[in-house]
Amino acid sequence: MPTISEANKMQIRQPMDIMVTLQVGGDVSLTYSGYSDAKVADGRLDEPNKKMMPLTDLQGDGYPLNGSCKLYRPGYHPTSEEKWGERSNIGEPCSITITASESIGYVSAWVSGCESVTFSGNDYPVVNGTANIYVEDTTATFTFNPLYEDRRIEVSLLASGAYFIFNNDQIISCVVSLRSDLSLINPTLPESEIELQIYQDEDISERLASIPDETLITYSAGYSDEMSPIRNFYLSEKITWADNVMTIHAVDAVHKLDIQLPTASLLTDGSSDTGEATEESLLVFIRACLLYAGISIGIMPDYEDGASNSSLVFNRISLREAIAKATAWGRFGDYPTTWINYVDAGIPKLESDYSSAGWHIYEEDCGDVKRDAARKIKEIRMPVSALSFGDGGNYLTTNVGTGTWIYGSGAFLDFDDDVFAWSVITEQNAGIASVKSDETDYAGACERNALNFLAIKGLMEEGLPMGSMNTFYTQVMPWNSLQLATWNRYIGSSVREDQNLIIIGSKVLKDTHIQSFSTGEDDGEIITLDEAPIEGKLIVQHLNESAQTLYPNIAAQSILNMSNVTGSFKWKGDPRMQPRDSAYLHRVNGVTELITIENITITHEGGGTSAEITYRKGKC
Amino acid sequence: MAWVTPVTNRNATARMTYLDMNRISGNISYLYNYAKDHGYDVQGDDVSQTTWTQNDIISYDFWYSMTGVLGEVREAAGLDKSVNYPATNYYSVNSLERYTLYTWMEITEPPEYGLLQNREGIQLQTESGADIEAGIL
Known part of the structure; x- marks a missing residue:
């Protein structure tokens, strides 16, 4: 199997694998009260985000000596990202007993090397590495039956809820729209979305009716040797079912930001330099907004530390609006080294530097590249409110x-x-x-x-x-x-x-007055921005010193430094791309342009993958 | 337990099987017992497991206990004791097996020829990297 990069270089690419999951329920707390016939068991069967740790396991034809496997160390847990799960003796079944304080309902098992799961005398087949079993009682014992004589069963998850995995065999079409906003004029933080049509042999229409909004849908595509990162979306409409085809519509976590800041916020950071202070404060502020909305970005990006006496003030503004404006502040002029980006598109990501993903896209591989140039800007006039x-x-x-x-x-x-x-x-x-x-x-x-x-x-x-x-x-x-x-x-x-x-x-x-920023382009257009609500202002100041208004004032300066050239093209598509990634567009005329990707619509349909990409020239 | 010619020329596509573990642990045990029987003052116990099957998973404690036994043998023979190579990549396992061979050459009286190439036909070298010539051992 090729990697995605290898396949991208081919004239005719192999159809990509698509992996979509749908998790239902999962709100019952389970206790794992027994592991029978296990070679290894670490009790981390309710943690889907942890990967199974590859062990120095001699089953089958042994383990690869490429550094990927780790010595099994009883008494020491794997890292916080890994687990052992439960692993049977080779060619033999193993069992797990669970209990709950209420009726268990659906239980999902993620397994490998397992043919079926036996519960209460019934065998449940393993499909795409998953078995979903309904339990009416408060306790249940599952027996996992081996698929191979010389390999062991590996159970990575046994958790409350049904977990459906759909792949190319069932997915009729999958359209993933990944979005950002490079306009900076009245910036928004747009939602990304996924639209799926999936064929299902088994009639699960009754189960679909009970699936609530916000149910997690994950998406990944690529090849078995390299699948793209998993993107998380959340069900936004009721799943429909007709003729064994279900239609699923879900959006990314940006929709969780449609709430207001809980109170006026003042952030005081540790920098003596306004630029550094702003970068640090904005990053901390954005992360605080995201955490408040229940969105985790994992590791904070690097930023400059400083000394003391600077503050940021925010007030009565939605989290989505605050973050959109925080990412629209000065990227040129006074602060050329600071570049805060937040995008979601299923993978919430906060960056403190311009993305250097550096994709290479050749115009000869694309459909027509359509270019559009907005009129040059002569002047930006901005109604500024003051109190x-x-x-x-x-x-x-x-x-x-x-x-x-x-x-x-x-x-x-x-x-x-x-x-x-x-x-x-x-x-x-x-x-x-x-x-x-x-x-x-x-x-x-x-x-x-x-x-x-x-x-x-x-x-x-x-x-x-x-x-x-x-x-x-x-x-x-x-x-x-x-x-x-x-x-x-x-x-x-x-x-x-x-x-x-x-x-x-x-x-x-x-009081409202007009503030103007001029480019000196005499033949350009005069843009008058909507009046920015005063609540939407972002201000940074050193205490006891003068303040600077990041938004809209310094954001307006950024607009003047951005290219007015935008474009779009159709490409064979890469599910690893993220909005706001940089890319090199190699034109057929020999010119290579640095572009920033704004929106990507990836379509998997009829065995092929294509992408519609819109971009803005240069750094954005 | 008999001495089995080590494998020292794995590459990145190699896999570790239970047969490899039987050979590595068996050879180290062989060296331990040979050294003891021939008057070397070897500290500690023998390798705790020398028979492996597909159903086994190598543990951290076992692996470093086993390499520790080789280290004790080498120290008793006046060689560098540090041979705690990890079990997870091909070059480390090559190194470990190479050191079992060096140790074997140091404490035993190997035949003059025939074992001077490993089983893949590659010329064996001394611990310092020089080719081993027939008859000089």
């Missing part, structure tokens, strides 16, 4: 909201607008809570978020604008002993009627 504060002193007079004070429950506030300094008073002018510009909450009734106040403090010292202020106060002040004392003092201990409240304060004033 300023009204009177923040001790003489607040403007009504900025109302509320109700309920005996025994607390005060419930309704702010009319974004405000900064404020006081809550009764209609009798009795003060019950206040937050002033000097951060004094002298009534002590209002819970404050320390992180928010850090942000306010940093911003106020420099007078920096940032997002709306109404994330900096609470709208409910719960009843406590202090509220009781205040009520009794100002309203009277015998009074129980609700009290109307008035909020007086200082409004946050918004």
